[in-house]
Amino acid sequence: MGQPADSVPCIGISINFIHADPTRPIFKGMTLQFLEERMTLSVQRAGAIPIGLPDLKDVPSTAALLSRVDGVLLAGGADLSPSSYGEEPLRPEWAGDRARDEYELRLVEQARRLGLPLLGVCRGIQLVNVALGGTLYQDIVTQREGALTHRDWHRYDALGHPVRVEADSWVGRLYHGATELEVNSVHHQGIHRLAPSLRATAWAPDGIVEAVELADMSDEWIAGIQWHPEWLEAPDQGGDPRTCAGGRACGGTVFEAFVDVCRQRRGQARAAAS
Numbered sequence: 001m002g003q004p005a006d007s008v009p010c011i012g013i014s015i016n017f018i019h020a021d022p023t024r025p026i027f028k029g030m031t032l033q034f035l036e037e038r039m040t041l042s043v044q045r046a047g048a049i050p051i052g053l054p055d056l057k058d059v060p061s062t063a064a065l066l067s068r069v070d071g072v073l074l075a076g077g078a079d080l081s082p083s084s085y086g087e088e089p090l091r092p093e094w095a096g097d098r099a100r101d102e103y104e105l106r107l108v109e110q111a112r113r114l115g116l117p118l119l120g121v122c123r124g125i126q127l128v129n130v131a132l133g134g135t136l137y138q139d140i141v142t143q144r145e146g147a148l149t150h151r152d153w154h155r156y157d158a159l160g161h162p163v164r165v166e167a168d169s170w171v172g173r174l175y176h177g178a179t180e181l182e183v184n185s186v187h188h189q190g191i192h193r194l195a196p197s198l199r200a201t202a203w204a205p206d207g208i209v210e211a212v213e214l215a216d217m218s219d220e221w222i223a224g225i226q227w228h229p230e231w232l233e234a235p236d237q238g239g240d241p242r243t244c245a246g247g248r249a250c251g252g253t254v255f256e257a258f259v260d261v262c263r264q265r266r267g268q269a270r271a272a273a274s
């Protein structure tokens, strides 16, 4: 990686669950905890060591696990449970993954206690919003009149839309003050009521919030983006390294910047300990 091994930050990535299924031919009746590969490779490519964060089920174990990492990445995956933000599911199929919510809310609480930078991606931005007191649309299509298509199974990560970006924000500065970016869109839910301590920093053309950060980033570092930067790879050679195929905003830029934040935090933590 071209830097002293000791300065390489470790980034904990939240896992996805495949819950127990008695009809599955392998791991019959067992719960699986897994990572999506392109997320781990994106973190690695950006110069950090990706570490999957298993659900250890209790606070002391979670705190001990997080004491070994320099930042936390909340990954994409299943919908949140409306019960995590004080609502009942409007339809059974929108009940979400309450077990994963509990696990990730525990991660957020302990990461904040340890002062670890937190970045949420897709489900992760929604989790951050809920953890800080906001709410979600359980289903953008039926709850937000005139909304764009934000997820399509057939087009999947080929689906996208532009976002208007606040130039004076973490995401805006990543792209050198660009006020419009092309991003992918693979989400069923979205931010409804923004958490009081967050500010929105990017919006889809229909007004859906696509990026957030803490209104005050001086003491704590928390940000989220609604798109999937791990699925937006830079061109192999030539061209603007901030732009990937289809003119979309290169995802590597997001990971490199987050790794920088975590590297700084690692340096500060080590200086304080010595």
Ligand code: MN
Pocket: 150, 161, 184, 185, 186, 187, 204, 208, 210, 226
């Ligand atoms: Mn979207």
